[in-house]
Amino acid sequence: MKKALLIVIGVLAVFVVVIGISLISGYNSLVDVDEDISAKYAQIENRLQERHDKIGQIIAAVDGLQAHAEEIYNAITTARQAYADAILSGDMDALIAADAGEALALTQVLAVVEDNPLISATGGYYALIDEISSMESALSIARRDYNEAVQDYNVAVRKFPKVLYASLFGFEKEMPYWKINDGADEVPVIDFGN
């Protein structure tokens, strides 16, 4: 009788230990994927800030572009204001819209440059193209990394048993993607002609 009781207690103890380990590892892995998303989101913000800071420098640095400032001034100003507002509000949808707005403003800058051979003939033109294409490439990688992290998270919290842990520990059931090709907030693809 005593032996049977010991066996039952032993089995229960093993069961509790297994459940405990499973809870801890499940919680930790959810924290990992959640933190990964935060890091990737911060990287997008860094890249957006870099682009935001560089736009003005680029416009000033390219010979001949200033003459067309009026034409592109509104687009750039509107995009920069939208970005500043989005940062202040901390609203992700607003930031995505600002991202798209600044990309659109850059396409307009490129269009002005390409329509004016005197501008494109200068050395500054190639520097402009290099800076913009590099920024856009880095932003596209940052968006992709973020969306992959979100996908990992969203898949993890829907799978058993992590779906239970997510509810138990109060994790978000679904994280939003950075909408790259989603209609109104679509980020324009910039063609560098290369």
Add this chain to the structure above:
Amino acid sequence: MKSIRAILFLVAIVVGAILFFSSKGDYPRPTSAFYVNDFADVLMMATRSTITREGERLYDMTQDETDGGAQLVFATFAVDSSEEIAEYDKTEIYRQWKIGKDDMGALVILFFIDGVLEETQIEVGYRMETYLTPTFLGQAVDSTLYSSEWVDQLDMAVANLLYVLLERIYVDAYDYDSFNYDMDTYYDYLVNYDGSSDYDVTPMDLIVYLLSPFSSSGDKWLFGLLAAFVILYGGGSVLGNRGAGGSSGGMGIFRRRH
């Protein structure tokens, strides 16, 4: 004796299978030289040796510096069309090869169509972005690879780009007073190169020994296993130079032939 052979055979099968299935990604692994990966087979041996030697030197010289362990890697790929180039993701290749300690690295990729340089892409590690800016890289590529000075002299152009990048890294990133190079001297080195390399030498003595009746079955099996390991696992990750664990975020340039 038969049982030992059987065990060795089984070990070879298991190791080979593990290595085969553990290999991932669509891009080739870096060569054992690591700093030069001439998959298009367009560079002269002298240039390959120079890139490798300078890459090793840069890594060793900067190891103990703040943000040290910089790695500068060159790769060439032969493609059939410019559309095929779009299938290559320079960021993905950089990340798979783990270039540069603490993200202090740069990857130069040259795409060739029918032996002619079609496009140049450069990917820069996160921390190296401060020094190798897109504007600088664009000017560096234009003044070397696409310079009228080096028309039909690919090796001179590539070496010139190597030295321009090294100068920037040593002086700007690591505060060296200067980095001196002379392309005339390099030209003399190139034309007088004797064809041998520190990095591509085949250990003939070992092969002759293994094929001879003097080597034991154990030696042959051991060498076979090692060779399979190197071939399947890419060698670069196990022997010779290797990536220092760096990553990148898409910064760099794309430059097609003008």
